[in-house]
Amino acid sequence: MNDKENIKASNGFSTIKQELIRRTQKPLQQFTFWVYMITAVGLLGGAGVWYELVMLANQEGQDYSALKVALLTFSPAVIGASSLSMVFENQKSRELLAFSVLCLVGMFFIFLLLSNINGFFGLVLSVIFALLSVWVWWIANSDNQGLYDDINPIDSVGGSLSEPPQGSTEGWDV
Numbered sequence: 672m673n674d675k676e677n678i679k680a681s682n683g684f685s686t687i688k689q690e691l692i693r694r695t696q697k698p699l700q701q702f703t704f705w706v707y708m709i710t711a712v713g714l715l716g717g718a719g720v721w722y723e724l725v726m727l728a729n730q731e732g733q734d735y736s737a738l739k740v741a742l743l744t745f746s747p748a749v750i751g752a753s754s755l756s757m758v759f760e761n762q763k764s765r766e767l768l769a770f771s772v773l774c775l776v777g778m779f780f781i782f783l784l785l786s787n788i789n790g791f792f793g794l795v796l797s798v799i800f801a802l803l804s805v806w807v808w809w810i811a812n813s814d815n816q817g818l819y820d821d822i823n824p825i826d827s828v829g830g831s832l833s834e835p836p837q838g839s840t841e842g843w844d845v
Contacts (some may be wrong), residue, residue, distance in 0.1 A: 687766040694813035695806075704788040704818040712749060712808055720745055720801070742797035743785055749804040751776040753811035774807050 678826040698704040714721070723738040785796050812818060 681766060683766045683769075686764075687770055691770070691810060692763065694775065694810045697813045698809070698818065701819050704812075704821050707818050708805070708812075716749060717745055717801075724841040733791075736789070737793060737798045739785075739794045742794075742801045743782060746797075746800045747782050748776050749801075750774055750807045753808040755777075757811045758771060778804075809823075 719741040720738070723741040728736070729739055754771040754774040757767060781800055785793060785800060788796060
């Protein structure tokens with residue numbers, strides 16, 4: 672019997688589907704996660720989009736091209752940073768690594784495709800691309816405990832509070 676026969680085959684499609692569902696649902700009830708996403712990603716990261724929305728509201732006419740460019744440049748920045756974060760932080764799931772690479776490569780093709788679609792339809796597709804990029808950010812950060820409401824009480828002390836601390840106080844006046 673060779674080693675290849677001992678390896679159990681897995682369904683990577685099922686694995687990544689379950690992982691993406693888990694990562695999508697996990698932070699849904701976390702207020703801190705939502706505040707961070709809205710503030711850091713939506714407001715600050717999307718500053719160029721907000722600027723173009725204000726400029727569009729103040730101008731007469733329906734030229735959406737600057738807003739479309741702002742959306743198109745927002746999306747690769749968010750997808751790129753999020754995908755690279757998943758690559759560097761996750762060394763256990765080959766499926767999640769593959770998903771990250773797929774997002775990085777797909778981002779460039781979508782960016783190139785959307786940059787050649789003009790008018791209102793191009794703007795709508797750019798909004799969808801921006802929402803997709805926020806979802807990729809969500810997936811990448813769903814396991815970030817720093818964005819969760821609950822604080823683990825042992826985080827600040829480095830261990831269980833019921834166990835005596837390591838080391839010795841010998842030689843110290845306690």
